[in-house]
Amino acid sequence: MSHDRMPLTIAIVEDHPVVVEGLQRILINDLPIRAIREYYTGKDFIEDVKRGRQPIDVVLLDITLPDMNGIDLCREIKVLLPDTYILGFSNHNDRSLVMQLLANGACGYILKNASASEIITCILHALDGQVAFSEEIKRIINKPSAQQLKAIPPLTKREKQILKMIAEGKTSVDIAKDLMVSPFTVETHRRNLMQKMDVKNAAALIRTATELQLL
């Protein structure tokens, strides 16, 4: 699709005025802009959206806002404006945060250290329906940390099976019935799982297992 397009309406949800100023200048210089709307809080933005003003093409969304976190806001925006492209725009370079934002409806993420041209390129990619990341985020996503990959202890086949059933909310008695073993056996497997994951209870076990993509 051509990059010539109708003038854009872009919303900036960001609580640092100097950042807003800089973004405005970059956007105006390099994109066909109809309007740029600035919001310092999530609440302000949501209220404005609910007033039903003209559509927003792109939202540049900080993760850290004074009144709510950007991930919750992202999900809420996506409900209200399903066709709007949301790009994270933040200092946070934590991989799981980026993935969380994507999981909540964003289609890209730009670190605040990105150059003007990177920012514009990401917005254009987003408008083309691409998933759009600034360069450093691409590197972060393509190379999961060594710690993240190595931290996974080896689980036996039976342990994995029991882990999944625990995550489904089944009690040890339930699991014992399903697998036709003694509840004592299930309890031993649970204990072994908790030792391998270095946790003390089922809640932490499931949290850790989910983080390690074992479920």
Place this chain on the structure above:
Amino acid sequence: MSHDRMPLTIAIVEDHPVVVEGLQRILINDLPIRAIREYYTGKDFIEDVKRGRQPIDVVLLDITLPDMNGIDLCREIKVLLPDTYILGFSNHNDRSLVMQLLANGACGYILKNASASEIITCILHALDGQVAFSEEIKRIINKPSAQQLKAIPPLTKREKQILKMIAEGKTSVDIAKDLMVSPFTVETHRRNLMQKMDVKNAAALIRTATELQLL
């Protein structure tokens, strides 16, 4: 970066011969190919990688393999070949599956219904360090299902706080001490959380909360 590049080595991990045949033809027609290696199981692929043959530029990875699931394989490949680009190549169009593959080191995903040109474009994007999806996957990622967005029950501020602490593995007594309230209060919050999420225990609560990106 130019798309003229050194001849590529591409691995196809796929158990349907007709799919492998079709992929081969597409790749040979449109890319500078040094070698195409075919594997029908994850184990075959891992063994070959461990023999230390020449590097692989791109892996096209089915999710459903006879001997293991593609997500586990993806993670294992990424440990062994950190600089190789892995693209999912599957019939599964479930959004969470795509996100899981990305979380495990893949840099893209192609549905099997993609055209030849889409496949080539994705591979070229991946080689450029882009996150690369075929068109339908882009649509799926950009529009989380209404069900997925709406299913999240509203949690109060205190509930969210207690949910996080439960996920950290803290007992109700621990949480009560930290928040300077009665353990009975924490127990009531837990019960309310479980009712809202329609679960019966902490393991299922944490699993569900993670799926809903509340943690």
Place this chain on the structure above:
DNA sequence: TTTCATATACTGGAAAACCAGTAGAAAAAG
């Protein structure tokens, strides 16, 4: 000001999990 939602706290009890230990059979690996 009133109503509703949230947060707090308790009773009495049962169920489940966690703890630390021990131990043997079967399967897998060397």
Place this chain on the structure above:
DNA sequence: CTTTTTCTACTGGTTTTCCAGTATATGAAA
């Protein structure tokens, strides 16, 4: 064939969670 790993199962006990109910104070919304 031997050794190691996995899976199985139990004892005795404590801690924690889950259950269903009730109730009041405070804050927020109408």
